[in-house]
Amino acid sequence: MLSTIFAVLFYLATAIFVVGLAYRIRLYATTPAPLKIPTTPAPVTRSGVVARLFREVAFFESLFNSNKWTWLFGWVFHFAMLLVVLRHLRYFTEPVWFWVNWVQPFGKYAGFAMLAGLLALWGRRFLVERVRYISGPSDHLMLVLLIGIAGSGLMMKYVAHTDIVALKAFSLGLIHFNWQPLPADPVLLVHLGLVLVLAFVFPFSKLLHAPGVFFSPSRNQVDNPREKRHLAPWAAALDGDRSQGGSE
Amino acid sequence: MADFDTLKINPLFEIPALEKGAMKDLSPFVAAPNHQEDLGFPGELVDDWQTKAIEKFGELLKKSRALRVYMDGCVKCGACTDKCHYFLGTADPINMPVARQDLLRKIYRRYFTFAGKYFPKLVGAEDLTREVLDEWYSYYHQCSQCRRCSVFCPYGLDTAEISMAAREIMDHVGKGQKYCNEILGKVHKIGNNLGLPEPALIDTLEGLEEDIEEETGVEVKLPVNQKGADILLVTPSADFFAEPHVDGLIGYAKVFHQAGVSWTLSSYASEAANFAMFIGSYEQMKKVAERIRKAAEDLAVKRIIFGECGHAWRVAYSFMNTLAGPFDFLDPAYPVPQHICEFTLDLIEKGELNLDKSANDHMTLTFHDSCNVARGSRMGPTPGGQFEIPRAIVRAVCNNFVDMAADTIHESTFCCGGGGGLLTDDLMEIRVKGASPRMTALQEVVEEHGVTHMVAICAICKSQFSKVMPKYGIGMDRIVSLHQLVSNAIILDGQIGTEPDEETETDTSEDVATA
Amino acid sequence: MAYELNGxxxxxxxxxxxxxxxAWNEDLAVLIAEDENIEMSDDAWEVVNFLREYYEEYQIAPAVRVLTKAIKKKLGADKGNSKYLYELFPYxxxxxxxxxxxxxxxxxxx
Structure with a gap:
């Protein structure tokens, strides 16, 4: 019974996550950007823009320039989470991809860094007056959710081990439509339950900043308006018969 | 206006503790019905304004990726909260960029998102009420659209885009701002923000020709509507009207004269400014930009050069090709358009200007990066040219130049406090308070390096500073035009006297800029 | 708002x-000036009268340079500058x- 419920929920969550996110990304991609609005100085070539976005995504460049503490906590959280997620691939692959094994030793400790980053970010929401003012219930709940996921994960890793072999059989069963029982370990159920919630809310929440950053015109546009005419389709219609030149 | 007459300069850039509601009662005059109708907007607030506002909002979300992404993308990290000059100057929490954005975002969530429709309290979604509309009107007119917050946002979320959208929505339900909309009406009718008709323009320019000849003995022309000239100069109409702007205009004229190029102004497009950007209207912005295209076609010029105007240069550099292009009828050897600074520096580098730096020796200068130039445009071929080119000119014409603190210049520059359609007397309180970060940075170089004057390349900055600097104990004549310095230093062929024996009015060598 | 003068x-x-x-007249000008805390001296009248003449011809107020030059002609070089004009009209x-x-x-x- 429990296994069935979780199995169904996992499929549902995956579907909502993938479809919801795909819908959103499609919306961002198809909505035209009528004007060139990169925040300058901006790269003058496409490859320059790729480099700019890479610096934003990999190093949080703008945040670094803005606030060193927020940058530190945010960067530690995100990259620890990345390591943790990569480490979790071992539960979905058989045989485990070789590079996932390389990540494993780092991923184990990254869980602590992730939790520390999250707690520090949450602390800011109470301790810094300006950040407290702008924090709404959903901002707190999102952190609680992530803290719950990280905390329960660490519990299983370091305090109350769960039956990892059975869990892996369950997750591989989900992938291969050959359903296996889920260990009825309360900490595991909390952990998985919270992950399900995260997947459900992702496409409807501020977590959309993840795909959004790639579509932000102030960061992803090339600074070449004098050289190349940029024109959105709806704006071209205003040109009458004069219109030519393409949009990006 | 009495309570903010004696402002103290904050020496440490302290981030203020929040004062809720500090600025909630400040909002600009509402446009009169005729100002609205001249632009095709409803004369006054329409009966079903909620429905109309949501409709317009929906339309904008479909038309602008920026708006769509910026509505979704904020994680409330707080990176922007101490970046806005209006927040730093007023301590009103809604003047924190994220909170200003949230005024629109809460409506977006309520009407356009699943979470806001079903869990409004959880995600801070709200119904569009009269209170919200009044809040919009107040706080979206306390944003100068300077984009400083966007520089520091990890996703580049740009409050300027959001405040433009909000103003566009308000215009469409009949609640426009008097200052911007009245002015746009004048541009459509007369060709410039002032409402300066052709005969007055010609009279004014003739007066300037007399002045230059009196000063230099050289006959320098300021031609209007001269068909077949090589260059069309488009400059803010404040350059014809106000000080120190006009000294900059004289500088352009001298540079063109010395370069031996033929140039002209246009009475039809006698305005570089395009206030339609401030109200977020693509259609209005296009209409104003098309005037410049038409003038260039009618006068059969080969190049277009813009004078010193910040937001005008953003529209010109970043948008004009989109709005009124393609400009394939102009000489492809030159970028369209060019900035006067690009033109002047090029001449300086070629050694074609005879410059006497000592003419500016009575001043120690610093340069104020105008927000729209710094963060919304470029000069020259490489990123950052908008910072280097004007400074290179200052250094070429002055011996004494010092930059202000690094976190207050270049892309981190602080707005003068009067941009984005806020340069109006009814918003004087926010203008004065919003200038405080810039004033702090200026005061620092005044004290440490004996700076006497600040240079700007934006008509709004110049007017704003000459108005608000006295509130900080700095003389109104301490703000100068960049091409005013060029004008002082340039020695025209055949100019009388080798030493510049006559100083211009603003060059008073009295007390330094501190009180 | 509105001004009340002689009923x-x-x-x-x-x-x-x-x-x-x-609808403008000289008494009204004095009244408006009072509102602005300005005393209408002879020099202030010279400025106001020039503005009206210029406006009549050009449908716009004169540029600052145009005004200072005109005042210079009328009142002399020591008064034909923006500093003096700001003394007359501080705003x-x-x-x-x-x-x-x-x-x-x-x-x-x-």
């Missing part, structure tokens, strides 16, 4: 600029003197 009402906009510029000769002269407020980046 007559003169409509003005939010900032005190006359709506109907033809700026263009805006404040226009209001007293019954002319529309100059608009734009000024």
């Amino acid at each position: 007559k009402t003169f409509e003005a906009d939010e900032e005190g600029y006359l709506v109907d510029i033809s 700026g000769p263009a805006k404040q003197a226009c209001k007293i002269a019954g002319l529309p407020k100059p608009t734009g980046c000024i």
Whole structure:
């Protein structure tokens, strides 16, 4: 019974996550950007823009320039989470991809860094007056959710081990439509339950900043308006018969 | 206006503790019905304004990726909260960029998102009420659209885009701002923000020709509507009207004269400014930009050069090709358009200007990066040219130049406090308070390096500073035009006297800029 | 807002600029000036009168340079400068003197 419920929920969550996110990304991609609005100085070539976005995504460049503490906590959280997620691939692959094994030793400790980053970010929401003012219930709940996921994960890793072999059989069963029982370990159920919630809310929440950053015109546009005419389709219609030149 | 007459300069850039509601009662005059109708907007607030506002909002979300992404993308990290000059100057929490954005975002969530429709309290979604509309009107007119917050946002979320959208929505339900909309009406009718008709323009320019000849003995022309000239100069109409702007205009004229190029102004497009950007209207912005295209076609010029105007240069550099292009009828050897600074520096580098730096020796200068130039445009071929080119000119014409603190210049520059359609007397309180970060940075170089004057390349900055600097104990004549310095230093062929024996009015060598 | 003078009402906009510029007269100018805390000296009248003459010809207030030059001709070099004009009209000769002269407020980046 429990296994069935979780199995169904996992499929549902995956579907909502993938479809919801795909819908959103499609919306961002198809909505035209009528004007060139990169925040300058901006790269003058496409490859320059790729480099700019890479610096934003990999190093949080703008945040670094803005606030060193927020940058530190945010960067530690995100990259620890990345390591943790990569480490979790071992539960979905058989045989485990070789590079996932390389990540494993780092991923184990990254869980602590992730939790520390999250707690520090949450602390800011109470301790810094300006950040407290702008924090709404959903901002707190999102952190609680992530803290719950990280905390329960660490519990299983370091305090109350769960039956990892059975869990892996369950997750591989989900992938291969050959359903296996889920260990009825309360900490595991909390952990998985919270992950399900995260997947459900992702496409409807501020977590959309993840795909959004790639579509932000102030960061992803090339600074070449004098050289190349940029024109959105709806704006071209205003040109009458004069219109030519393409949009990006 | 009495309570903010004696402002103290904050020496440490302290981030203020929040004062809720500090600025909630400040909002600009509402446009009169005729100002609205001249632009095709409803004369006054329409009966079903909620429905109309949501409709317009929906339309904008479909038309602008920026708006769509910026509505979704904020994680409330707080990176922007101490970046806005209006927040730093007023301590009103809604003047924190994220909170200003949230005024629109809460409506977006309520009407356009699943979470806001079903869990409004959880995600801070709200119904569009009269209170919200009044809040919009107040706080979206306390944003100068300077984009400083966007520089520091990890996703580049740009409050300027959001405040433009909000103003566009308000215009469409009949609640426009008097200052911007009245002015746009004048541009459509007369060709410039002032409402300066052709005969007055010609009279004014003739007066300037007399002045230059009196000063230099050289006959320098300021031609209007001269068909077949090589260059069309488009400059803010404040350059014809106000000080120190006009000294900059004289500088352009001298540079063109010395370069031996033929140039002209246009009475039809006698305005570089395009206030339609401030109200977020693509259609209005296009209409104003098309005037410049038409003038260039009618006068059969080969190049277009813009004078010193910040937001005008953003529209010109970043948008004009989109709005009124393609400009394939102009000489492809030159970028369209060019900035006067690009033109002047090029001449300086070629050694074609005879410059006497000592003419500016009575001043120690610093340069104020105008927000729209710094963060919304470029000069020259490489990123950052908008910072280097004007400074290179200052250094070429002055011996004494010092930059202000690094976190207050270049892309981190602080707005003068009067941009984005806020340069109006009814918003004087926010203008004065919003200038405080810039004033702090200026005061620092005044004290440490004996700076006497600040240079700007934006008509709004110049007017704003000459108005608000006295509130900080700095003389109104301490703000100068960049091409005013060029004008002082340039020695025209055949100019009388080798030493510049006559100083211009603003060059008073009295007390330094501190009180 | 509006001005009351000798039992007559003169409509003005939010900032005190006359709506109907033809309704202007000298008594009204004195009244508007009082509102602005300005005493109408002979020199102030020279400025106001020049503004009205210029406006009549060009439908716009004169540029600052045009005004200072005209005042220089009329009142001499020591008064033909913007510093003196700001002494007469502390809130700026263009805006404040226009209001007293019954002319529309100059608009734009000024």
